[in-house]
Amino acid sequence: MTERNLTAAARKINLSQPAMSAAVARLRSYFRDELFGMRGRELVPTSRAEGLAAPVREALMHIELSIMARDVFDPARSNRRFRIGLSDFITVVFFRNVVERVAREAPAVSFELVALTDEHDELLRRGEVDFVILPELFMSSAHPRAALFEERLVCVGCCTNSHLLPRLTFDRYMSMGHVAVKLGAARKTPIEESFLLDLGLNRRIDILVQSFSMIPPLLVDTNRIGTMPLGLVKHFQRTMPLRIAELPQPFPAFTEAVQWPVLHNSDPESLWMREILLQEATRMATAQEPSIICTSERADTAGDFARSVSPLS
Incomplete structure (x- = not known):
C-alpha cells in the first residue's frame, strides 16, 4: 500500500x-x-x-x-527510531534539548523529524508518526496528549526600526508591513491572524512565508514587523539585531502539547520518550532566557547612567 x-x-x-x-x-x-x-x-x-x-x-x-x-525496555540498549512531526519553532526552541539528552542516555536511539502537515491526525491514526508536537488548540480528541509548555506571541522588528519606539500602538501595528507565516499545504491561518479576523480586522501583510524561521532575516534593516513566539525571537536575537515589542493587543497565550497514537499508549518506548519530553519541557520553563537589548539601547542606558553619576551633570 x-x-x-x-x-x-x-x-x-x-x-x-x-x-x-x-x-x-x-x-x-x-x-x-x-x-x-x-x-x-x-x-x-x-x-x-x-x-x-x-x-x-x-x-x-x-x-x-x-x-x-x-520486553523490559532499556534505553541504553535501544535502537528505536522515533518519527516526530513538529514545527521549526519547536525544533529550535525545545527539541534540540531533547536530542542532546537522548544522545547521552540512549546513544543508539535516533529520530526522524518531519514537517507538520494538515493531516497530522491521520498520520497518528495510521501509526506513521510516533508523536506530533503542536499547539493544543489544533489537536483532535481522537488521541491522547500531554501539555508541554506555554508560549506567547510578541511583535518583533529590526533594532533600527524606530516605529517600535517608544511603544507600539495598535494603529501602527495594523498599518505597518508584516512578514506573516502560513503553515501547511492548506496554508492555515496563523493564531494571531485568526484573533484579528475574529475582531473584524485585517493587517497589512507584505510577505507570506512558510515557517517562523524565515521571518527574522526579512526584518533586518527594514521597517517591517513580524509576530512570533517569544522563545524563537530570543534564539534569533543572538545573531540578528532584533527588537521585541509587546503587542498593543495581547493575543492569548497558547499551550504546546505532545500527542501520540492511542495504540501507543502503553508502549514502553513511547512512555519513556514522553517522560523525557515532559521533563525537558519543565526544565526549559524554569530556565527562561532574558531578552537581549538592542546595542543602541545599551549605549543609551550606559550614557544615562554615566550622566546620572557625573559631578558635572
Missing part, C-alpha cells in the same frame, strides 16, 4: 520478488479481489484493498506493541 511497487515492497519485508508475487496471489484468491492493478509502472490499490488497509495496519500495530510490551 505504501510502496506501490512489488519489488520495493518485497525488499522492505525481506522477501524475494517471486515469493512476494506468490503471497499477493494467495491474498487475491482469499479476498476474491484483484487488490492491485497496474497504472503505468505503479501498483494502484482497488477499493477493496483501500478498505482493508486501515484495519490491517491497526492489527499489525497491536501485534508489534504486544511483543514489545513483553
